[in-house]
Amino acid sequence: MNSELIPLMVIFPLISAILLNLMHGKDKVVRAYGILAMLVVLVVPIFASYGNHLFGAHPVVDTLPQLKISLSEVNLAIEYNFAFLQKALVFLLAAIATFAVLSHISNEKKVSGVYLSMIMLSIAAVSAVVMANDIFNMFVFLEIMTIAQAAIVIAVGGVSGYKAAFKYLVFGGVAGASILLGIALLLGTFGVLNISDLHNSLSGNMTNPIVLTAVGLIVIGWLFESGLFPFHTIKSNMYSAAKPDIAALLQTQTKIVLVALAIVLLRLFGGYSNMTAVMLGLSVGTLIIGSVMALLQTDFRRLLAFTAVSQAGLVGIGIGLGTRLGIAAGIFHAINDAIAMSLLFITVYFIYERAKTTEFKRLGGLLVQAPKLAFIQIIGILIVSGVPPFNAYQSEFRIIDATIQAGHPELGVLVILGTILTFVALMKGFYLTFLKENTTKIALGKVHIYNGLPTVTYVTLIILVIACVGIGLFPMPFYDRAYSVALKILVGW
Amino acid sequence: MDNLYDYLHEKFKALGGTQIGSGLSAEFILLAFFPLVLIALLRGVNDTIAIVLALLFIVAVVFSAPFVVKVSKENTDHYNIAAFYVAIVMGIVMFIMLGGI
Numbered sequence: 001m002n003s004e005l006i007p008l009m010v011i012f013p014l015i016s017a018i019l020l021n022l023m024h025g026k027d028k029v030v031r032a033y034g035i036l037a038m039l040v041v042l043v044v045p046i047f048a049s050y051g052n053h054l055f056g057a058h059p060v061v062d063t064l065p066q067l068k069i070s071l072s073e074v075n076l077a078i079e080y081n082f083a084f085l086q087k088a089l090v091f092l093l094a095a096i097a098t099f100a101v102l103s104h105i106s107n108e109k110k111v112s113g114v115y116l117s118m119i120m121l122s123i124a125a126v127s128a129v130v131m132a133n134d135i136f137n138m139f140v141f142l143e144i145m146t147i148a149q150a151a152i153v154i155a156v157g158g159v160s161g162y163k164a165a166f167k168y169l170v171f172g173g174v175a176g177a178s179i180l181l182g183i184a185l186l187l188g189t190f191g192v193l194n195i196s197d198l199h200n201s202l203s204g205n206m207t208n209p210i211v212l213t214a215v216g217l218i219v220i221g222w223l224f225e226s227g228l229f230p231f232h233t234i235k236s237n238m239y240s241a242a243k244p245d246i247a248a249l250l251q252t253q254t255k256i257v258l259v260a261l262a263i264v265l266l267r268l269f270g271g272y273s274n275m276t277a278v279m280l281g282l283s284v285g286t287l288i289i290g291s292v293m294a295l296l297q298t299d300f301r302r303l304l305a306f307t308a309v310s311q312a313g314l315v316g317i318g319i320g321l322g323t324r325l326g327i328a329a330g331i332f333h334a335i336n337d338a339i340a341m342s343l344l345f346i347t348v349y350f351i352y353e354r355a356k357t358t359e360f361k362r363l364g365g366l367l368v369q370a371p372k373l374a375f376i377q378i379i380g381i382l383i384v385s386g387v388p389p390f391n392a393y394q395s396e397f398r399i400i401d402a403t404i405q406a407g408h409p410e411l412g413v414l415v416i417l418g419t420i421l422t423f424v425a426l427m428k429g430f431y432l433t434f435l436k437e438n439t440t441k442i443a444l445g446k447v448h449i450y451n452g453l454p455t456v457t458y459v460t461l462i463i464l465v466i467a468c469v470g471i472g473l474f475p476m477p478f479y480d481r482a483y484s485v486a487l488k489i490l491v492g493w
Numbered sequence: 494m495d496n497l498y499d500y501l502h503e504k505f506k507a508l509g510g511t512q513i514g515s516g517l518s519a520e521f522i523l524l525a526f527f528p529l530v531l532i533a534l535l536r537g538v539n540d541t542i543a544i545v546l547a548l549l550f551i552v553a554v555v556f557s558a559p560f561v562v563k564v565s566k567e568n569t570d571h572y573n574i575a576a577f578y579v580a581i582v583m584g585i586v587m588f589i590m591l592g593g594i
Contacts, residue, residue, distance in 0.1 A: 167572055171579065178583075209591060216590035220583055230578035237570045274589050282582070288526045292519040292561065293568050296508055410533045414526065421522050428515060 005048035006082045006131065007055065009090055010141075012040055013124035017117045024113030031105050034116045038098045041123060045090040052133075053080045075194040079133040084481045088335060089130050089256045096252045096342050097123050099460045103245045106456050107353060115155045119249070122148035126253045130260045135186070136193045138264065139179050142225060145257070146172040149250055153242045164234075164241035171234050175224030182217030185210050199267055206272050215269045219278060222265060226258035228316055229286045232309045236293070239305035244349035244358075247301065248342040251308040255338040258312055259331050262319045266327065266489045276322040283316025284414055291421035295428065300348050300358040303429045304341070307384065307422055311337045317415060318399045326402035327486035332479050333395035336471060340383040340392050343464040344426070347377040350457055351433065360429070365438030374434045376461050381430060383468045385423035391471035394479070501559065508565050519561045524554065 016037040023030045054077035097119055105111055125145035132138045150165040150172070187193060189210050190201035205211055222228075227235030235254060239247040262279070269275050290310025297303040315337065318330025350373055351366070352358050367374045379390075386396035396419060403412040471478055498513065505516040528550060535543045557563070567574060 163570075167570075167575065170572075171575065174579065212590050212592065213587070216587040219590070220586055223582070223586075230575065230582045233568055233570055233575050274592070278586055278589055284530070288522065289564065289568060292523060292564055295515045295519045296561065296565050408533060410529045410536075414529050414533075417522055417525055417529075421518065424518050425515075428512075 003049050003051040003053060003082070005044055006051065006053040006080050008044050009041075009048065009131070010080075010124050010128045012044065013037070013120040013127065016041075017120035017124065020113045020117040020120060022113075024117075026113075027111055030111045030113045030116065034101050034105055034111065037120065038094075038101050041094045041120075042091070042098055045087050045094060048082060048087070050083050050087075053082070054078070055080070074192060075197055078137050079194060079196075080128075080131040081133050082131055083485075085331070085485050086130050088478070088481070089259070090127050092335060092338055093123060093126050093130075093252060093256055095463075096249050096338070099342075099346065099456070100245045100249045102456045103349070106454065112155065115152065118148045118151040118155065122152065122249070122253060126256055129257055133195045134193050135183050135195055135198065135264065138260075139176070139183055142179065142221075142257070142261075143172075143176050145253065146176065149238065149253070152246055152250075153238055156241070156243050156246070158241075161241045164237040167234055168238050171224060171231060175221045175231070178217045178224075179221030182214040182221070185214040185217070189214075195264055195267060202268055206269065211269075212272075215265075215272060215275050218265060219275060222258075222261045222279075223282060225254070225261055226316060227254050227286075227309050227312050228258075229282045229289060229313075232286050232290060232306075232313075235312075236290075236302070236305040236309045239308055240299070240302040244301060244304070244345045244352050247305065247308075248345035248349070251312075251341050251345070252338040254308075254312060255315060255334040258315055259319070259334045262316075262330070263485070263489060266319070266322065270322065270489060273322075276320055279316060280320030280322075280411075283313045283320050284411065286310065286313030287317060287418040288313075288414065288421075291418045291425065294425040295421060297425075298360050300351070300360065300363070300429050300433060303425060304344055304348060307344075307425060308341050310418060310422060311341060311384070314396070314399060314415065314418065317411065318395075318402060321402055321406045321408070321411075323402060323406050324483065324486045324490055325398065325405050327489060328479065328483040329395055329398035329402050331482040331485060332475070333392070333399060335478065335482075336391040336395045336468070337384070339464055339467050339471075340380060340390070343461060343468070344377065344380040344384060346457060346461055346464070347373055347380060350454075360432040360436075363433045364436040365434070367434040370434075372458075374430075376465065377430060377434070379465055379468075381423070381426040383472075384426060386419050389469065389472045391468045391475065394472055394475040398479070504559055504562055508562060516559070516561050519564075520559045523560045523564065524558070527553075527560075 020030060020033060023033060056077050101116060101119055104115065122145055125141040125148060128141035129138050129145065132141065150169050153161050153165045186198060190198060192198055192201060202211065224231045239250055242250055265275065287310050290306050290313055294303050294306035294310060297306060315330050315334045318326045318333055348358055355363065383390040383392050386393045400412045400415050403409065403415060501513055501516065505513060508516065531546055531550060535546060
């Protein structure tokens with residue numbers, strides 16, 4: 001147990017990204033290092049002890065009157081915080097990323113060092129966003145994450161991947177500029193970037209129009225990073241253009257960043273009701289439009305992409321309520337949904353790898369050929385739809401409870417409607433893939449979805465199902481921690 | 494009922510291969526969504542305004558349904574549509590944040 005391991009969760013993937021880039025072309029070396037690096041990425045958050053890490057070891061210093069900073073003490077160093085929530089999020093990210101890396105290594109004849117490098121870069125970036133207590137450092141890694149995600153999608157090739165990545169980068173530029181301008185306004189007003197210092201500086205300053213402008217700009221950035229309306233089509237396009245194993249990683253990263261940024265927003269501007277109202281309203285819109293769009297899709301990957309977006313809306317509703325129950329339920333649902341949606345994406349990944357398509361008109365009748373896969377997928381559908389005893393039930397129930405406790409029962413009804421629609425959409429996908437009569441040659445003649453799944457996929461699916469059942473049966477260790485985070489946000493960090 | 498099915502079939506053609514059942518389910522959810530959002534927004538406002546808006550909503554349903562085709566067209570992957578909504582939302586968010594509402 002060593003707190004010195006905290007920066008390693010960012011530095012090691014960054015160094016690995018550089019090394020894997022240099023190793024590109026040396027197939028055996030890339031394979032060996034890729035597996036080794038993922039093992040390290042998985043193990044470090046488990047053994048790292050809770051605490052803070054100050055880069056450069058700069059102490060807290062007395063105020064600097066010449067800079068007109070109002071605080072009596074200022075944190076000079078870039079600070080990383082590591083507690084249970086950060087541990088859970090970084091480990092979840094590492095676990096899903098490990099599957100993405102292993103599936104690439106086991107399925108491709110020639111492994112791309114650049115591709116693995118971009119996955120490593122995205123892991124480093126998301127880990128930094130989760131832990132950073134410095135708003136500018138957070139922004140820098142958000143930008144790195146955006147570029148790495150676009151690169152991963154481009155690496156798949158194909159026109160749809162290029163188009164999706166291009167749009168993602170253009171709108172990412174808009175959102176990034178928005179966040180940076182917001183940070184610049186805060187820095188210009190208060191002279192600090194440390195989030196705790198900003199929190200202290202902001203108390204009593206929420207009527208300042210410069211601060212309110214900064215809130216709006218950072219909220220716009222949050223909407224993009226979370227894939228909420230109006231950026232939901234951009235995110236869903238990215239998920240559907242990526243290979244489903246990478247889509248699982250991308251949506252996990254989105255949920256993690258959604259929570260990390262929302263915590264920062266609530267810590268800094270939580271008392272500003274207009275901000276939480278915007279977060280709540282756009283999250284409700286995303287939930288319903290995402291569910292409706294999922295139901296209208298004719299491709300399984302796009303169906304799951306819109307479902308993932310609508311579930312992000314559900315997380316946003318919990319957090320946007322701004323109450324202890326709501327924030328705790330939102331954070332809890334982000335973790336649960338990241339696991340459950342990854343499970344569904346991986347089942348579709350298996351179909352995509354074998355059939356080379358996920359269009360419903362070319363699929364059908366796979367139940368006979370792949371009953372195990374069908375069984376796991378139906379479990380995944382039940383999990384995402386909030387059916388007990390799985391984990392998403394625990395969090396969705398708490399979100400509905402939180403809406404009622406907050407005095408918005410109609411939002412609870414909307415959450416239920418959205419959940420029902422999600423279930424209908426996913427069942428439609430299941431029916432058209434596994435149960436519908438097989439009418440196309442491609443599904444009957446050439447494709448063999450064998451009963452035996454590849455070992456990596458099978459083990460991953462089993463682990464994810466166990467995680468969903470485990471958290472569903474014993475939710476309190478996770479929910480209590482999420483609740484204590486919510487308390488800290490509202491009462492004081 | 495047959496006529497209704499044919500009518501919806503004709504309308505949903507624009508969605509490109511979406512089944513009638515899917516379209517109808519989505520339509521019903523949207524029909525429930527709009528009044529619920531209205532209730533959520535107007536619960537604190539006086540009854541007269543709420544009734545007027547409810548009547549306006551009914552008129553909108555009669556003349557605009559099915560909504561699902563329009564919603565689907567506004568949520569495609571096209572760059573220009575996304576850019577339009579991003580610009581609109583950015584304006585609205587800044588308006589609300591600066592205390593406009």
